[in-house]
Amino acid sequence: MTTTNDLFEEDLDLPDSTAQHRYAALVGLDHIKDRLMKEAELILQPKLLEDWSVRSHGTVLPALRWVAARPPLIIFAGDVGTGKTTLAETFADAIARRHGIDVRVKRLSLRARGSGAVGEMTRLIGTAFDVVLREARAAGPRQPFVLVIDEADALAQSREAAQMHHEDRAGVNALIRGISQIAVEQLGILVVMCTNRADALDPALRRRAAAEFDFARPNDAQRAAVFATIFDGIGLTASQIAELVALTGPTERGYGHTYSDLVDRILAAACLAAYPDRPLTAGLITEQIRANPPTRPFAERG
Numbered sequence: 150m151t152t153t154n155d156l157f158e159e160d161l162d163l164p165d166s167t168a169q170h171r172y173a174a175l176v177g178l179d180h181i182k183d184r185l186m187k188e189a190e191l192i193l194q195p196k197l198l199e200d201w202s203v204r205s206h207g208t209v210l211p212a213l214r215w216v217a218a219r220p221p222l223i224i225f226a227g228d229v230g231t232g233k234t235t236l237a238e239t240f241a242d243a244i245a246r247r248h249g250i251d252v253r254v255k256r257l258s259l260r261a262r263g264s265g266a267v268g269e270m271t272r273l274i275g276t277a278f279d280v281v282l283r284e285a286r287a288a289g290p291r292q293p294f295v296l297v298i299d300e301a302d303a304l305a306q307s308r309e310a311a312q313m314h315h316e317d318r319a320g321v322n323a324l325i326r327g328i329s330q331i332a333v334e335q336l337g338i339l340v341v342m343c344t345n346r347a348d349a350l351d352p353a354l355r356r357r358a359a360a361e362f363d364f365a366r367p368n369d370a371q372r373a374a375v376f377a378t379i380f381d382g383i384g385l386t387a388s389q390i391a392e393l394v395a396l397t398g399p400t401e402r403g404y405g406h407t408y409s410d411l412v413d414r415i416l417a418a419a420c421l422a423a424y425p426d427r428p429l430t431a432g433l434i435t436e437q438i439r440a441n442p443p444t445r446p447f448a449e450r451g
């Protein structure tokens with residue numbers, strides 16, 4: 150049976166240099182990072198919006214009540230290996246640094262789904278939110294929290310799905326209750342849900358989200374930026390990079406390499422192929438690209 154101790158992965162306390170590096174290493178997500186920063190900052194530090202209102206209007210505008218009443222939920226949706234988990238776990242590092250505050254990231258474990266015993270998932274999710282609420286109340290407004298619910302479709306499947314068990318529906322209700330409770334208490338807790346399939350998430354949850362961000366595989370320019378970054382220092386020419394970009398794009402397969410294919414697989418494979426007595430070259434990287442085809446998109450899996 151799942152106990153309270155098993156409900157979370159290890160906390161991440163930010164700022165933290167590892168988080169800073171993981172965040173900075175994300176390529177091609179600047180458009181998401183920019184908007185996410187604003188959304189997240191105002192949920193984690195509601196006072197910033199009040200300060201702006203007073204600066205610009207000489208008073209706290211009534212409009213702020215509606216902004217503040219939005220459920221503190223952000224959804225990251227999209228293809229495999231595109232940086233959802235990494236961004237969810239690290240973006241608050243930038244906020245912590247900018248405002249000189251501590252932010253604690255709590256990550257709900259997949260074990261919170263329980264073993265399927267009647268009422269168990271509801272109880273576990275309810276307990277998880279209780280734990281976060283209790284910690285946030287004790288910490289006060291200077292220490293906001295991010296609650297990351299990864300692989301959220303496992304917990305928050307559409308209640309409309311015909312095959313869904315009663316138990317799963319109750320779990321979704323427990324999630325909605327928890328998020329509402331956070332909004333009511335205005336505790337500076339932001340819930341981030343990551344999923345490969347936004348359309349499998351419960352519509353009632355999606356409707357409540359303050360923002361939903363879509364993550365996709367890297368396009369040509371983004372793959373060029375990845376290659377320039379990860380193979381910095383080996384002297385690749387512009388035309389060699391262009392060849393690597395063409396090799397990793399959507400060919401007759403219809404889909405190209407993911408960020409994680411490039412950063413985690415091809416980079417490592419190329420280094421290991423060169424080690425111990427050869428330099429890294431465009432030729433070696435090309436061999437490894439051919440040997441490591443792109444991960445299939447989530448939607449195409451059987």
Ligand SMILES: Nc1ncnc2c1ncn2[C@@H]1O[C@H](COP(=O)(O)OP(=O)(O)OP(=O)(O)O)[C@@H](O)[C@H]1O
Pocket residue numbers: 174175176177178227228229230231232233234235236343344345364408409410412413
């Ligand atoms: N935008 C990116 N820029 C650079 N590297 C990336 C990017 N996205 C992912 N990666 C690399 O891929 C690895 C996996 O990323 P991550 O786990 O965040 O992806 P994900 O979207 O959560 O994937 P999944 O849907 O499979 O859970 C990271 O460790 C990182 O090295």
Ligand SMILES: [Mg+2]
Pocket residue numbers: 233234235299300343
């Ligand atoms: Mg992930």
